[in-house]
Amino acid sequence: MNRSAFIGPILILLGVFLFLKGEVTFSTGSIFANFWPTLFVIPVGVFFHWLYFFILQRRGVGVLVPGGILLTAGIVCQLSTLFNIWGLMWPGFMMAVAVGLFELYWFGGRNRYLLIPINILAVMSLLFFAIFSIGSLLSSVFHNQSIIAIALIVVGGAMMLMRGRS
Numbered sequence: 001m002n003r004s005a006f007i008g009p010i011l012i013l014l015g016v017f018l019f020l021k022g023e024v025t026f027s028t029g030s031i032f033a034n035f036w037p038t039l040f041v042i043p044v045g046v047f048f049h050w051l052y053f054f055i056l057q058r059r060g061v062g063v064l065v066p067g068g069i070l071l072t073a074g075i076v077c078q079l080s081t082l083f084n085i086w087g088l089m090w091p092g093f094m095m096a097v098a099v100g101l102f103e104l105y106w107f108g109g110r111n112r113y114l115l116i117p118i119n120i121l122a123v124m125s126l127l128f129f130a131i132f133s134i135g136s137l138l139s140s141v142f143h144n145q146s147i148i149a150i151a152l153i154v155v156g157g158a159m160m161l162m163r164g165r166s
Helices: 001-021 029-053 061-083 093-106 112-141 145-165
Strands: none
Touching: 001 029, 001 061, 029 061, 061 093, 093 112
């Protein structure tokens, strides 16, 4: 395996982290605190995929379920850790199970009954992502009550002017 294919993404992730966090002192503790999913969870998920595609030569499809779950959960945890958005990213854990089961469906015998839990988990996850994202966005936009007060005054004034015209 090419060394730059492994080290390149790690350097990009480290550069993005430094850019977003500003002044951060690097120590063993801060590296483990911020990159534990990249160091421990994501490699195990990649290992399961490597095991299926290269060692088992597409015979042990069952290893893709934990592989997909760990890879997706690792990405969710890494994003949540870097940007401190745990309250927003928790539906990604439901999506992780859906991804693992979808890999079993896709590379396995295409058992159509697997699509039932896959779709339920994926729809629930996307629904919760949407609800919590919109809620987070609205709370950050309307955090300042003066904006709400100005909007109410403008809407009320517009309603009065429209009523006067008709």
